[in-house]
Amino acid sequence: xxxxxxxxxxxxxxxxxxxxxxxxxxxxxxCQRYYACYQCHDALENHRxxxxxxxxxxxxxxxxGCLMRFDQYQLGTCxxxxxxxxxxxxxxxxxxxx
Ligand SMILES: [Zn+2]
Ligand SMILES: [Zn+2]
Ligand SMILES: [Zn+2]
Numbered sequence: 021x022x023x024x025x026x027x028x029x030x031x032x033x034x035x036x037x038x039x040x041x042x043x044x045x046x047x048x049x050x051c052q053r054y055y056a057c058y059q060c061h062d063a064l065e066n067h068r069x070x071x072x073x074x075x076x077x078x079x080x081x082x083x084x085g086c087l088m089r090f091d092q093y094q095l096g097t098c099x100x101x102x103x104x105x106x107x108x109x110x111x112x113x114x115x116x117x118x
Pocket of ligand 2: 025026034035036037056057058059060061
């Protein structure tokens with residue numbers, strides 16, 4: 021499954037978020053696509069990013085492609101490959117999850 025976004029690297033980092041830990045892609049409930057961030061989504065789609073249900077696999081790891089529920093993502097590392105996620109992403113939790 022691919023990750024969408026602007027100028028992504030191979031781990032799904034975009035022009036907005038490109039630290040080592042910025043590898044979590046978020047699913048829009050409306051188009052069902054995983055995007056590097058909501059800013060990339062809103063620039064490329066004709067609708068605003070729609071938050072996904074916390075149990076509806078809203079997050080994908082850009083390193084290994086593992087899908088996660090919100091409670092797994094919240095633990096801070098990928099359950100399959102162990103890569104750390106950016107803890108600051110929780111600041112945007114209300115955009116990504118419902
Ligand atoms: Zn969408
Ligand atoms: Zn972006
Ligand atoms: Zn992973």
